[in-house]
Amino acid sequence: MNNKGLDEQGCIAREGSLGRIPREFRPVVAAARDRLTDVFGARMTSAYLYGSIPRGTARVGRSDLDLLLVLLEEPTEADRADARTLDEALDKEFAQIDGGGTLLVSRAQLLSDLERYDLGWFVACLCTPLLGEDLAEYLPRYRPDSLLARETNGDLALLLPRWRERIAGVADTEEARRPLVRFMSRRLVRTGFTLVMPRWNGWTSDLREMAEAFGAYYPERAAQMREAAVLGYEPVGDLAVLRSYVDGLGPWLAEEYARVHGVKAPRP
Incomplete structure (x- = not known):
């Protein structure tokens, strides 16, 4: 990868990985992983981390926990309420984070032609797989065009x-x-x-x-x-x-x- 975030082919390299998570934030991520499975279970196809925590640049007490959850069906109001409850519980329990937010999308929306160069790019390049299938496998490589x-x-x-x-x-x-x-x-x-x-x-x-x-x-x-x-x-x-x-x-x-x-x- 070059120093401008591109790979050898000139495509945007995926940033972040589970291995880059700072030690102080690993208990937060572990708790989020377990609770996502408990709360969403079979409704969920994939979950991702994004932001400073998987990039390894998070600051204790200053950074938030950013999650993207992909559901098999369109998210409902009940799903969003469950996500807010999860976010609030993690924020209250872990002083390492300053808030958090879980985005909810459907698998169909994420892989749609309309979202290929927005949500699709976001997942393929800016999100780190946490649970389930990695939908980047179904998406193209992206150039900074x-x-x-x-x-x-x-x-x-x-x-x-x-x-x-x-x-x-x-x-x-x-x-x-x-x-x-x-x-x-x-x-x-x-x-x-x-x-x-x-x-x-x-x-x-x-x-x-x-x-x-x-x-x-x-x-x-x-x-x-x-x-x-x-x-x-x-x-x-x-x-x-x-x-x-x-x-x-x-x-x-x-x-x-x-x-x-x-x-x-x-x-x-």
Whole structure:
């Protein structure tokens, strides 16, 4: 693998592995594995870890536990409630993690043509198999090209109105706004990175490296993106930051993204 996350054929190499999980987080992952089997059983075809824990970069007390669960059928509200209960129990029991979230998708959706360059790419390149079959076997190899850029993050314009609603509805406290700052910062940095990804010709999940890659092509916006990368790791619940995202950086980024790569294929 080269130093830009590609293999010898120029395809994005899968990041993360169970062997990279830091020692402090192994009990959390073991508990999650056992409980997923207990709770979902035969409804589940696959479970994956993603994020900093399987990449080996998790920080005790600061990193969250990210899981993706693939079900045989479309997830129900009862399934989502079970997942939330599991997330809350793990977060309460293990001080090593700062929250967590379990994404639920169906096997059919994940392997559909529509999701091949979004959910499919996510599983094949950014997820580490934890339980069941590895659906990456049914997916293509992925290159850091414009098609991948469009289908992963070409929907920012659709997200911005929802973000404004969330900002308007969040409690007026620093603590309540902090998760929004973290979430939106990370999404904007990743979108900025995939905007330039085909020119940079590589992949990284490090927010600071993403921001530097972006800044090489858009120096006039580099400082904004570097600050967003910092807040993605160390968020502060500043309302002014959130407003700058939805009134400044976000709209510009959505417009530039559509100009360069086009807009993501509509979902049902």
